[in-house]
Amino acid sequence: MQQADYILCECALAPLEAFVRELEPQCTVQVIRHPAVVITMIRAEDSVEGQPFYLGEALVTECELNVDGQAGFGLCLGDEPVRSYCIAFMDALLLLADGRLPWVQAFLEEQEALIADRLQTEHAHIQRTKVDFKLMEEE
Amino acid sequence: MGYVAVKGGDDAIAHARVLVEFYRLREQTPPITIQQMRTQMRLAVDKVMGEGGLYAPEYAAIALKQSEGEVFEAAFILRAFITTLQRRYYSEAIDTREMFVRRKISASFREIPGGQVLGPTRDYTQRLLDTALTEETEETIGRFLAELEGHIDPQQLAAVTTYDKVIDLLRREGLLKPVENEEDTTLKDITREAIKFPAPRSARLQMMARAETGGLMALGYSSLRGFGNTHPTVCELRYGTVPVRVKDPSGRIRYIGKIEVTEAEMITSTTCTSKKKVLPFYTIGYGLCFGQNDTKAICMGILDRAMRSPDGRSPATDQEFVLYHTEGIEAMGFVNHLKLPHYVTFQASLSNVRAALRRAGAASLETVSETV
Numbered sequence: 001m002q003q004a005d006y007i008l009c010e011c012a013l014a015p016l017e018a019f020v021r022e023l024e025p026q027c028t029v030q031v032i033r034h035p036a037v038v039i040t041m042i043r044a045e046d047s048v049e050g051q052p053f054y055l056g057e058a059l060v061t062e063c064e065l066n067v068d069g070q071a072g073f074g075l076c077l078g079d080e081p082v083r084s085y086c087i088a089f090m091d092a093l094l095l096l097a098d099g100r101l102p103w104v105q106a107f108l109e110e111q112e113a114l115i116a117d118r119l120q121t122e123h124a125h126i127q128r129t130k131v132d133f134k135l136m137e138e139e
Numbered sequence: 140m141g142y143v144a145v146k147g148g149d150d151a152i153a154h155a156r157v158l159v160e161f162y163r164l165r166e167q168t169p170p171i172t173i174q175q176m177r178t179q180m181r182l183a184v185d186k187v188m189g190e191g192g193l194y195a196p197e198y199a200a201i202a203l204k205q206s207e208g209e210v211f212e213a214a215f216i217l218r219a220f221i222t223t224l225q226r227r228y229y230s231e232a233i234d235t236r237e238m239f240v241r242r243k244i245s246a247s248f249r250e251i252p253g254g255q256v257l258g259p260t261r262d263y264t265q266r267l268l269d270t271a272l273t274e275e276t277e278e279t280i281g282r283f284l285a286e287l288e289g290h291i292d293p294q295q296l297a298a299v300t301t302y303d304k305v306i307d308l309l310r311r312e313g314l315l316k317p318v319e320n321e322e323d324t325t326l327k328d329i330t331r332e333a334i335k336f337p338a339p340r341s342a343r344l345q346m347m348a349r350a351e352t353g354g355l356m357a358l359g360y361s362s363l364r365g366f367g368n369t370h371p372t373v374c375e376l377r378y379g380t381v382p383v384r385v386k387d388p389s390g391r392i393r394y395i396g397k398i399e400v401t402e403a404e405m406i407t408s409t410t411c412t413s414k415k416k417v418l419p420f421y422t423i424g425y426g427l428c429f430g431q432n433d434t435k436a437i438c439m440g441i442l443d444r445a446m447r448s449p450d451g452r453s454p455a456t457d458q459e460f461v462l463y464h465t466e467g468i469e470a471m472g473f474v475n476h477l478k479l480p481h482y483v484t485f486q487a488s489l490s491n492v493r494a495a496l497r498r499a500g501a502a503s504l505e506t507v508s509e510t511v
Contacts, residue, residue, distance in 0.1 A: 060227075077396030
């Protein structure tokens with residue numbers, strides 16, 4: 001299974017929110033830092049010489065929760081208060097690694113498959129534009 | 140001519156702003172949704188993000204709507220917006236070798252790793268006005284998408300992969316010019332520290348990454364046309380998405396999403412002196428920007444290369460000329476300041492000119508008016 005953060009950032013928001021709402025009543029949730037938009041500076045490197053430089057900034061939403069005594073941090077690109085909250089919640093559950101872990105893992109595996117399917121379909125469309133130009137002398 | 144402050148006009152300024160909205164809305168057409176702007180004005184949104192220096196597609200779409208499609212103004216709004224937020228994170232360096240590639244081409248090599256993939260592009264097509272767009276409906280869009288899906292067999296989907304870069308092939312063969320040590324490689328942030336010339340390469344790349352596409356194109360083109368020596372070829376041009384990772388407050392590296400970028404590696408030949416021998420090599424100019432913007436990435440690559448070989452004659456090789464004049468927000472601001480009241484200073488100038496002309500006499504006045 002790929003990294004949980006990847007799945008939580010890339011999956012559709014509706015099933016993620018529904019899953020978190022379902023688990024929330026079983027937990028004691030304390031909001032340490034409400035979802036808030038902040039800025040991240042994106043660092044890049046020239047691909048030849050490895051020269052580092054700043055490409056530009058990106059809007060990010062961050063959230064911090066305490067779930068059953070475990071801190072969880074949620075971070076994602078964009079103005080995404082609900083997603084950042086859900087990521088923080090899932091982060092805490094993954095770190096707790098208690099009896100709810102199998103549910104969490106099942107959810108992540110299900111979403112991972114959906115993301116992979118979406119990407120593979122897009123990839124298939126892109127591959128239809130693959131080209132092999134012939135040199136004029138070859139014709 | 141200097142400034143003299145004016146005051147007043149608050150009501151007129153407020154009414155002028157309302158009048159802008161009146162002209163935007165008076166035909167009572169259905170409001171354009173932000174989602175529509177974001178998806179159907181995709182390339183304009185990319186430009187606004189790139190020139191605003193903020194990756195935030197939704198906010199760039201809002202700015203574009205707010206500015207009635209004026210990209211300069213929208214980018215200005217985003218730049219202003221950034222200043223209202225706290226910068227809490229610095230990402231790990233993004234790696235374009237991890238790119239989910241939507242487009243990758245090389246004009247230098249016919250066969251490249253993974254093959255040439257045109258991706259979403261209007262290259263090679265005729266630019267005919269598509270009047271059928273006036274008839275576009277949700278039904279026609281649905282039919283288009285269904286037909287497209289019909290070309291894909293969901294049971295035969297290939298795994299997504301990443302690709303080696305063309306430059307890696309050149310590097311393995313020892314064809315790339317060895318990295319020079321004399322250049323300043325420190326990492327500067329031009330949003331925190333005013334640029335000084337000569338600027339380190341990091342500052343030049345950062346400024347060009349948020350420069351105005353048209354400005355970069357004009358100067359890049361000038362180099363190609365002979366006002367400079369840089370006339371490279373596209374070694375590789377890529378567009379796609381790359382993962383962004385940051386260190387969270389607990390110190391863990393976290394994936395936070397992906398951003399769309401266009402990357403250009405522009406190849407040109409050069410020489411290098413080694414052990415009293417002059418050897419031919421290839422060297423690369425590098426371009427990277429937010430969103431899909433081939434022109435910007437290519438011209439950034441041309442100018443990156445050109446500025447590393449200053450010749451004292453060509454604008455494209457002059458750091459200050461390139462970086463100050465491609466900075467769209469500052470350029471727009473300075474040009475537009477000419478509309479602000481200069482009454483007092485101009486009146487002073489006018490008095491001087493009138494007095495001088497009076498002193499010169501009526502005969503000279505006629506001559507002057509003919510030459511103005």
